[in-house]
Amino acid sequence: xxxGHTLHRLARTHHRRFVGTAxxxxxxxxxxxxxxxxxxxxxxxxxEAHGKHLFHHYGxxxxxxxxxxxxxxxxxxxxxxxxxxxxxxxxxxxxxxYADLRGPITCELITDHEVDVVHARLGVDPLRADADPxxxxxxISRSRAPxxxxxxxxxxxxxxxxxxxxxxxxxxxxxxxLPGRALAxxxxxxxxxxxxxxxxxxVRRGSIETLRKExxxxxxxxxxTRRVYAYRRTGLPCLVCGTPIAHDKHLARNLFWCPTCQxxx
DNA sequence: TGAGTATGTTCAG
DNA sequence: TGAACCTACTCAT
Numbered sequence: 330x331x332x333g334h335t336l337h338r339l340a341r342t343h344h345r346r347f348v349g350t351a352x353x354x355x356x357x358x359x360x361x362x363x364x365x366x367x368x369x370x371x372x373x374x375x376x377e378a379h380g381k382h383l384f385h386h387y388g389x390x391x392x393x394x395x396x397x398x399x400x401x402x403x404x405x406x407x408x409x410x411x412x413x414x415x416x417x418x419x420x421x422x423x424x425x426x427y428a429d430l431r432g433p434i435t436c437e438l439i440t441d442h443e444v445d446v447v448h449a450r451l452g453v454d455p456l457r458a459d460a461d462p463x464x465x466x467x468x469i470s471r472s473r474a475p476x477x478x479x480x481x482x483x484x485x486x487x488x489x490x491x492x493x494x495x496x497x498x499x500x501x502x503x504x505x506x507l508p509g510r511a512l513a514x515x516x517x518x519x520x521x522x523x524x525x526x527x528x529x530x531x532v533r534r535g536s537i538e539t540l541r542k543e544x545x546x547x548x549x550x551x552x553x554t555r556r557v558y559a560y561r562r563t564g565l566p567c568l569v570c571g572t573p574i575a576h577d578k579h580l581a582r583n584l585f586w587c588p589t590c591q592x593x594x
Numbered sequence: 595t596g597a598g599t600a601t602g603t604t605c606a607g
Numbered sequence: 608t609g610a611a612c613c614t615a616c617t618c619a620t
Binding site: 397435483491583 | 600
């Protein structure tokens with residue numbers, strides 16, 4: 330379930346598992362084989378995430394750049410290693426654990442400059458210490474585009490995907506089609522603070538759970554395993570007001586909202 | 595066995 | 608705007 334929290338959690342895990350020791354890197358599937366040979370046996374110096382991008386720094390101009398796309402995933406298993414199952418693009422083996430990477434949209438060896446280019450293209454990441462919310466506000470407050478578009482625009486805010494977008498808009502009672510420039514500054518400040526908190530919580534849990542405490546108890550019976558308000562709950566009663574959750578396509582992505590809790594202005 | 599689905603991104607038309 | 612792509616899993620036939 331790769332949104333920003335997933336990548337930051339991976340960076341943290343990989344730091345713990347692999348940083349500071351020599352790792353064995355391979356590509357059982359073959360598509361990353363040439364690059365894997367170059368970093369194989371080197372010491373991983375740093376693991377870092379920006380939005381949905383993950384970087385493994387092995388030294389000057391030796392950075393593995395990973396983007397999971399829609400269904401990429403990393404494993405985290407204790408040694409000894411098993412034979413690879415399925416399509417394993419990259420395998421990293423450390424002293425105690427190994428990680429298999431499957432189905433990424435990107436897995437490539439790049440230079441420090443190319444890393445800079447990726448960083449420069451991305452917007453502020455609420456999970457990074459250097460995040461400056463004013464940069465995102467500048468874009469949003471000047472834009473005619475709807476909030477549904479802006480929140481998922483990786484050049485505005487890096488790391489928010491469809492689940493966080495859906496749930497943020499719900500939690501703040503915002504119409505997904507409200508233009509960015511119609512959002513009051515005070516509401517943005519609250520939204521940003523909540524986003525930081527929600528993403529941090531996602532990193533801790535390893536999953537996205539967005540229900541406020543007061544809505545949690547009834548959830549067990551009602552919302553199934555997914556602890557969210559609107560995402561993929563089309564037609565089910567809103568956990569707050571009972572109105573059926575609405576669904577539409579917005580820029581080729583699924584959009585879910587409660588017409589009562591998130592009324593059009 | 596095959597269809598359908600997915601939290602993402604890029605490219606062609 | 609739609610298709611393509613990377614993969615695994617669920618459900619129907």
